[in-house]
Amino acid sequence: MIKVEKLNKSFGDLHVLFDIDLTVNEREVVCLIGASGSGKSTLLRCLNFLEVKDSGTITIDGEQIEPDTHDLNQVRTRVGMVFQHFHLFPHMTVMENIIEAPIHVKKIPREQALREAKELLAKVGLSDKENVYPAKLSGGQKQRVAIARALAMKPEVMLFDEPTSALDPELVGEVLATMKKLALEGMTMVVVTHEMGFAREVADSVIYMHDGRIVEVGPPEKLFGNPSEQRTKEFLDSIL
DSSP states (O other), X not given: OEEEEEEEEEETTXXXXXXXXXXXOTTOEEEEEOOTTSSHHHHHHHXXXXXXXXXEEEEETTEEOOTTTSOHHHHHTTEEXXXXXXXXXXXXXXXXXXXXXXXXXXXXOHHHHHHHHHHHHHHTTOGGXXXXXXXXXXXXXXXXXXXXXXXXXXXXXXXXXXXXXXXXXXXXXXXXXXXXXXXXXXXXXXXXXXXXHHHHHHOSEEEEEETTXXXXXXXXXXXXXXXXXXXXXXXXXXXX
């Protein structure tokens, strides 16, 4: 599904990602964990081509994607992304937020876009909010709308960049429940998260990053229960 080889990324003199190798299989949930500044979000943004790599390769569905040979906007329709902050259009209702990209980017007929948006709002538990503006929603509701909006493009993979870290603690559960439902339905997902309980329960594979490098990869029961690397153990001991 996604294969990353020898990926490097710098911002000026700051080398942020070092020789990243990563494979995400279809229908797999991969969680990226690590301290702030370890490169997790930059890696995710490279997978969505919001950041352009310095070197290495990113292959999606067997196709190596390069900025000078591919329409990156077209690639992004296949790779949905949900951000820490919701980025909803404040002047549009929930329904208008969801149908905007399918109609204007994918050229889906409005009636079809509306019908599919209603189904997505039901999926994320917000059927009663379709005519509400974002200012009237809680943080958890906004994030669930953001998830529905990303799903409206029918992506092959969903990227989540710390989707609950901007939420009040009591609202985290509703967003994680929505993500668990997607995982059960077989959506391929890469999730940057501080929610270790979610990673332990839902992930097929957990990746621990430190200082721009992948330190350890493994199934959650192994990585959380008996990590191989001392650096992983120290990180988990500091947060669990």
